[in-house]
Amino acid sequence: MRGVFTVAKIAVSCAYYGFDSEYSYSVPQDLKPYISDGIRVVVPFGKGNKKTIGFVIRTYESAEYNGALKPVESVVDERSLVTPEMMKIIFWLKENTFCTYFDAYKTVVPTGFSYRIDLHYNLVNTYIDESELSDEERGVIAFMRTSSSQREVDKFLSLTGNEKRKKALDRLIDRGYIELSDTLKRRVGDENIKMVELSRDYLDGNITATLTPKQSLIVKLLDEVGCASEKEVRYMTNCTGDIIKRLENKNVLHSFKTEHFRDALGESENSYMPELIELSDEQQTVYDGISELIDSNNPCGALLYGVTGSGKTLVYIKLIDKVLKSGKTAILLVPEISLTPQLLSRFKSYFGMTIAVLHSSLSLGQRTDEFKRILNGSARIVIGTRSAVFAPLRNIGVIIMDEEGEQTYKSDSSPRYHTRDVAIQRCGHNNCILLLASATPSLECFYYAKSNRFHLFEMKKRYSDAKLPDVKIVDMQKQAASGNDGLLSFELIQAIKDRLSKGEQSILLLNRRGFTTTVSCLSCSTAISCPNCSIPLTYHKKNDHLMCHYCGYTMKFDGHCPVCHGDKLQMSGVGTQRVEDEVVRLFPDAGVLRMDADTTSSRYSYEEKFSAFEKGEYDIMLGTQMIAKGLDFPNVTLVGVISLDKSLFTGDYKSYERTFSLLTQVVGRSGRGDKPGEAYIQTFVPDHYVLELASKQDYDGFYEQEIALRQALMYPPFCDMCVIGLSSQMESRCIAASDWVTKTLSEYIKNNKVSFPLRAIGPAPCAIEMINNRYRYRLILKTRNCKEFREMIKDMLYKFYKNRDLSNVRIFADINGDIGL
Structure with a gap:
């Protein structure tokens, strides 16, 4: 064949990392005007030519026709949802985060624009000689003839696990007895509203119609405003949709649909300049x-x-x-x-x-x-x-x-x-x-x-010259020695009473939700743990359930140990629900608002609850870190930190930084108006330098100490850290995969004589060894994030995905991610 042909490089949605590439497809002449960078298309992919959605990375003209190239079948988008700049961002994500092209695309374009391909099977209206069919083929035909819906047919024939039925279906399609079609369905459709206006014929006097009083009201309204939604017309004239429909049938009205944007802002008026x-x-x-x-x-x-x-x-x-x-x-x-x-x-x-x-x-x-x-x-x-x-x-x-x-x-x-x-x-x-x-x-x-x-x-x-709050550190060991076995210190209780008497508000922080964090059996000395994760379950008093905050597992709490069935259980640890109970007991007349993941699950929870607190409907707000930053309530003059000791000792090199930041930020919620603020930090380690510096709001002093420690131990910003994470349902496979990764990286370093600095820690189990029934191991690499290093990681990942012995193990590479878990 002669002439110039258009070739499209396309990334397909079903390719995982080991096979993620720019696949070449030919562009038919009739589709050429609609193909551009970023456009989604439907293409055949794999040995079975399964119809798959992909997006065009680039196109080019070729003088040599390659008959082996599969053609693009159809175009999904009317125009590209990806700007030229965002195409560059997609390439950057692919290069720097070790993701697939389509993972990057789905990050740039909202989920609501995603499509799926639905396959439909239909009998062709031709004579079928069933004598030449096998029993399995006759069974498929009989089922299709007696099925009550297309959905039932599609579900029956889309079962990929039944190899015998699949072969029979393929033979029936090849013989032309069954036709396979497909439809594209978008996850979220556009929202349209019906608009009505006077027709051109009516305005030009070409239509004469006898109108009822109600119809005359509609015509008069539209003559004044020109165009309105059907809903508005019905409201303004107190008429029904049937009346509007009759006017359409008389060609007095013309209707059309227009796209309506779903409101995410609410009422919005410029009131300030x-x-x-x-x-x-x-x-x-x-x-x-x-x-x-x-x-x-x-x-x-x-x-x-x-x-x-x-x-x-x-x-x-x-x-x-x-x-x-x-x-x-x-x-x-x-x-x-x-x-x-x-x-x-x-x-x-x-x-x-x-x-x-x-x-x-x-x-x-x-x-x-x-x-x-x-x-x-x-x-x-x-x-x-x-x-x-x-x-x-x-x-x-x-x-x-x-x-x-x-x-x-x-x-x-x-x-x-x-x-x-x-x-x-x-x-x-x-x-x-x-x-x-x-x-x-x-x-x-x-x-x-x-x-x-x-x-x-x-x-x-x-x-406005507002003063930073006066911060006091409260030693909870001394509180216990003086007979206070509660969750709030004597000083904090008195401070809350003072605020309540003045009509001022208080914020209390505890960064753990639930009632208690651990339930232990005294008979068999075990903690009631999640069956899917290697962590204890948290007790939630509000629904009387034990819950895992990692995988979502829940079980009814019946007061007995699930291991030995004993009833001698001990609860330890404190969550926001338990603090709420104590605050309500101490201050029965105060309005208490609890803000954590359990109370803010609905879509407008944050806006409604914060608005109520700002209006003074609550006196005390208790919550997790979601209440610690960025909020401005002028009437809050007291902040109490129930406990943040645990966050200091997580084993993560960023634990001190996170604790300092959280303390400084939540203390800063106090005294933001024209009233002086006060804060209390309760702790069992009152001499810890992080708490002392946070109480003084001394970020510069904290920075000097922490940056010196980071440099001595070689942590960011003096290096980059890459975590190679592995998980499997069998620990032995996870260990074997960890050893394979270590060996593969060692061989790459040896064979390529790399020049970038590299220190390896591990591989070893993660801090939480199992989550959601998967064992977790990791290898930490201290290095410099350069192109040469990323090439090494990409080479290892490609080999990993192509190794069938490792198919039951998941892997990821994360540069400068969280290593705390």
């Missing part, structure tokens, strides 16, 4: 400095280190207003869903409907519609959690990461990216600034700022 914000001298200095960086149009990073309550949000608003006025867009990232409602409410009052919001509490439909608003340019500011960094904005002027040191910015599933790294890539593509901000920056970012890799800006005073 960013220009009217008055910044303090310190805020103005920071704003001017960052503005200069924005005006330079050069990609760069900046760290805003500001104490709690210093007014960082006002600086964000002014900076975003600046970039919007210059014709650019902005992204504001927050670490927790719980921070979104309060922050969103504030930004809506300044920017209205130019905002789009992206976080996991939205429905699939809302998330899909917000993505479309961003893609079509109607939203110019995106506020959201980790995944919002992939928002398809164009011409970005600033990306802001609030509380940048939070671990929630790191993804713990494929692709295992850090939001900060993706944001840096996007800043490079848009020539814009990445502003990292926190009262407790991550040690890595503060080190980079001190080393002039980031520009450093500081705000050391609270806004």
Whole structure:
């Protein structure tokens, strides 16, 4: 054959890492106008030519026709959902996080846009000579003739485990007795509303119709407003849908459907102007400095280190207003869903409907519609959690990461990216600034700022000259010695009483949910543990169940040991439910609000509960770390930390940093208005230097001690750490796979004479050895994250996936991820 042919390189959705590649397909002439980078298509894949969804990575023209290439069968999208910039991000994710192309695509494009291919089997309307059929074939034909629905047929014939039936089905298809068809079904469809207007013929006088009084009301309304939704017309004229339908039949009305975006913002009106914000001298200095960086149009990073309550949000608003006025867009990232409602409410009052919001509490439909608003340019500011960094904005002027040191910015599933790294890539593509901000920056970012890799800006005073809270450390050992066997110290109890008498509010923090964390049997000396995970079950008093917070396993608590069936059980450890019981007992007239994963499972829980607390409907808010950061309640003048001792001794090199950050942040919730604040930290290790420095809000002192320790022990930022994680239902296979990985990496190092530094720790069992019936091992590599190192890991992963002896073992590689579990 002669001429030029179009070839598409396509990544398919069903390929796992060992076979993830750019597969070549020919593009038929009739599909050529619809094929572009990022477009999803249906292609045949594998030996059986199973229809599979893939997306086009690139296309090129070839003068040589390759008859072996399979053709693209159809196009899924009307236009690409992936901008050219996000295609670059997909390649970056593939290269740097060891994920598949389609894992990267699904991260960039919301789940609501995903499609599935449904196969349908139908009898062809031809004569069937059953005498030439086998018994199995006749059985298939008989079932199809007597089935009550297409769904029943499809379910019966899609059973891949029945090899005999499958062969019979294939023969019937080859003979033309059964036809196989397929349909594409999107996970979330577009939401459309019916609109009505006066028809052109009626307006031109070509239609004359006798109208009833109700019909005349409808015609009069539409003559005034031009066009309205059917729902609005029915409401305004108090008529039924049948009346509207009759007018359509008379050709008086014309109806059509238009896309309606599902609301994720709620009511939104601009009630304030960013220009009217008055910044303090310190805020103005920071704003001017960052503005200069924005005006330079050069990609760069900046760290805003500001104490709690210093007014960082006002600086964000002014900076975003600046970039919007210059014709650019902005992204504001927050670490927790719980921070979104309060922050969103504030930004809506300044920017209205130019905002789009992206976080996991939205429905699939809302998330899909917000993505479309961003893609079509109607939203110019995106506020959201980790995944919002992939928002398809164009011409970005600033990306802001609030509380940048939070671990929630790191993804713990494929692709295992850090939001900060993706944001840096996007800043490079848009020539814009990445502003990292926190009262407790991550040690890595503060080190980079001190080393002039980031520009450093500081705000050391609270806004409106509010004072930092007075913090006291309470020794719980002395409390026990003085006869206090409760969960709250005498000092904290008295402080809460004082606040209640003044009409002020209090916040209590305990970062463990449930009632008690361990239930032990005194007869057989065992803890009641999860059958799927190597951890004790947590007792939840509210539903009288024992629960695993890792795999979700639950069992009814009947007061007996499941091992020896004895009834001598001892409960130990404290969760938020137990603290709630004690607080209610001590303060029966106070309104107590508990905020943890058990009480905030519904979609609007955060917004409703925080709003109620802000209005003064509750006096005391008790919760886990979701209440510790970013929240602003002017009437809160007391914070009590029930206990954070356990977090100091998790065995993770970041345990001190996380504990310091959590303490500093939650203490900073106190005294943010015009009333002085106070905080109490209860502990059994009162002399620990982390607690002492946190009580003084002395981040600089903590940084100096911790960075010296990191350097001495060679931890980030002085190296990168890659975790090779393995899991299997059989421990022996997990151990064998760990040994294989170690041997394979050793051989690669020997054969390729690598030059990058490398230290290996392990392989060894993880801190929690089994989760969800899978044994877990890991190998930790201290190294430098360079292309040469990533090539070594990719080589090992490709070999691993192609090794059939390891098919029952799962593996992942995670650079600078969490090593605590």
